[in-house]
Amino acid sequence: MSIKYKMPLYILTVFIIFVVLLLGYFKLFLYDDLRAGVDNYWLHYDQINQRIVEEIMSSYPDRKEMGNNLQEIYETENIRVKILDTNGNTVMETGDQDDKVPILKQKETAFYNNNLVYIMEIMHPSPLRNFRWVGSFGRLRMIGFTLLGFVIISIIIYLHYFIVKPLLTLQKILDKFSYNDLSINLPYTKRQDEIGYFCNKFYELVERLKISRKEQVDVILSISHDLKTPLTSVIGFSERLMVGKRPTEERTREYSAIIYDKAQDMNILLEEFHEFAINELQYTAFTKIKVEFGPFIEELSKKYAEELKERHGEFALENHVQNGVIMMVDKDKLKRVFDNLISNSKKYGNENLKIKMICILEGKKLKISIEDNGSGVPVEELDKIFDNFYRVDKSRSSNKGGSGLGLAICKRIIAAHGGAIWAYKSADGGLGISFSIPVK
Missing domain, CATH: 3.30.565.10 (Histidine kinase-like ATPase, C-terminal domain)
Known part of the structure; x- marks a missing residue:
């Protein structure tokens, strides 16, 4: 697989594992606390709302006593109450409005002799300040950062062992290669990405160069060996013609024929070597x-x-x-x-x-x-x-x-x-x- 697909796929896989582990931790360790906290919250606030309604109705129509009771609730529970008449006019309000503090607003009604007398807006402080499971979310955040750290470390390890390390190995090999050193130990890899392709092609190049170098040595050895045999005969029979008694005319013709044949053998050898070299360099022109x-x-x-x-x-x-x-x-x-x-x-x-x-x-x-x-x-x-x-x-x-x-x-x-x-x-x-x- 190509690196341009492998890297995003690897990062996506690690991210999915990260999300699954985070959700798994939430389900195993936080969900029950969260649900219990929500249930307790609504039960507690329902009780307070009922108490507020009872306090108002017990002091109705004495607004002073009503205000004292609501102020006491505000000071103990930090709950603001706004009382409206049936026309929507504000009768009284406890506490100061603070836009920076999140609130949860609920409406209740108060009846006297089956007649609607007040509409109450009860403003509870944000439950995030009071729930005991907020600490659990802190743990979740800590676990999240820990897992994120593992994700980053795993990506770094992947990049090091699968990209950086092979490239550094190739760099060292290329340094040797630049000095014509073919004693290179580069194993054939089964990787199917660009780095694997590059490594294998370089491996094949080195192997071909090793074979080519061996062939060059073989050429030199072959030329020297193949020329030595006829050349030895030429030298030997030439010495017979020049040294010692002058040979008979028949011997002279015989030696000359041998020298000629051996010279022809050398000429054929040289022609074959020449044609081989020309073909290797692709200089041969074919006239078809x-x-x-x-x-x-x-x-x-x-x-x-x-x-x-x-x-x-x-x-x-x-x-x-x-x-x-x-x-x-x-x-x-x-x-x-x-x-x-x-x-x-x-x-x-x-x-x-x-x-x-x-x-x-x-x-x-x-x-x-x-x-x-x-x-x-x-x-x-x-x-x-x-x-x-x-x-x-x-x-x-x-x-x-x-x-x-x-x-x-x-x-x-x-x-x-x-x-x-x-x-x-x-x-x-x-x-x-x-x-x-x-x-x-």
Whole structure:
């Protein structure tokens, strides 16, 4: 839940709890006192009113005695009385009017021989001054302030542990991060608000940076390792040509051929590293043109068949795509994908290598599968072979050459064309790789 909803909801919940507790305290400890006080108040004032009426009627029509009796009541009970005749004229009034003192006004009537003689306005002082439950309201106020204090403290605790503390933790981590220190222990949080989102995104960023740093180290190690093997051969055979007896012409050609082959291996490695770096920085420009699939795949198949024939292997094409299918692709980049996949099969194939290419049109996508009968890849590692510098058997891969970038480059090229690539175990026990690209 978002903080902009969570905070008001939390405060509202705490406020409701505060009100419920306050009302609960009132019901349990004050209600009975309040009700008893009100009942006693009305009973007491009814008795006083009855006494006033009796005093007036007992002294009627002697107004002097009537005034003395009412004055005595005023002095003892602090109750003012105003007597009016039947015409509404004031006959007498006791006490002084004080607007600052709240009063409760009641009317009574006095009859003599069944005739109305007086109307009395009896003004009682405010019951708030006399009720014994006023002290209970003082306790209620004290309880209210106490609960309000707990509400404020709970809000402060909530703000500290759920907002301020996570932000302070992030601040410390960002201080480390600013010094390129990735030894950060930031656990993944299950919070669903903005702070949880920010923490998790930062956690993912740090993890990606750790992986990126490891990949940078792997790049350096891979370059140095892969260049060292052919470079050692170049240096060794160059020394043979320069030191000692002059070799025969046949030996010279043999050594020169080896030096040339190893130099070509280094050149291929450097080209792959260069292309990888360009792709990583997204500097590669794709020039897509319309290419008819049929002639394109036939041309490549002839080339691969000749290459396999030279090493006593077999290449077979199963093209189930009808003529006239047009692709919108970068032709050179797509050729690079086919070359890398065939080269990968040749590199890890056995003496009786067989490579089969199957082409199928599935809706608006071309699916091309290349299968071999080579040593294959363990099933649990099929998803990893498209990672940068990944090799199933690093020692064997080094002996056979290669940077571990060929399939990673294929994945980037296919993705740039809006397709997908995946690996599987072929029917002959070797490696199968399929990829799809959209067609017009």
